[in-house]
Amino acid sequence: MPREVTDSAGITWSCIQAFSGLGKDAEKTEAARVDDSSNRFHVVCTPNGGAKSVRVELPGNWEKGLSDEALLRAIHEQLAQES
Template sequence: MAREVTDSDGITWSCIQAFAGLGKDAEKTEAARVDGSRNRFHVVCTPSGGAKSVRVELPGDWEKGLSDEALLRAIHEELARQP
């Protein structure tokens, strides 16, 4: 399930766990897990307006347990790391 958040620039980010479209079996879930981490997963966030998507590492409960502010902070921190 995708989660959407809108930042202060009016950009709506649609975020979904990596490999989520491939099914719910354990192998697909494991593919999204961050190496060496028990409860962190790769999440792909795609902005409205055609800008570049980013991949962030978030806790397993990111869909419901992570605030919008924390999700946007992770997105913008990743954007700042990119050339």
């Protein structure tokens, strides 16, 4: 299930763990896991309005345990690195 957050510019980001749409088996979970990390996963965040999606690395509890501010900070930091 995607998690949505809205930044100060009014952009709503829809974030979902990479490969989550492929099923819940262990192989798919492992595919999303960040190399050399036991508790970090690749998450894809897509903005409304057609701007570029970003892939961020977040802790395993990101869906419920990460604040909106921390999620937005990760998104914007990744955007800054890519530009």
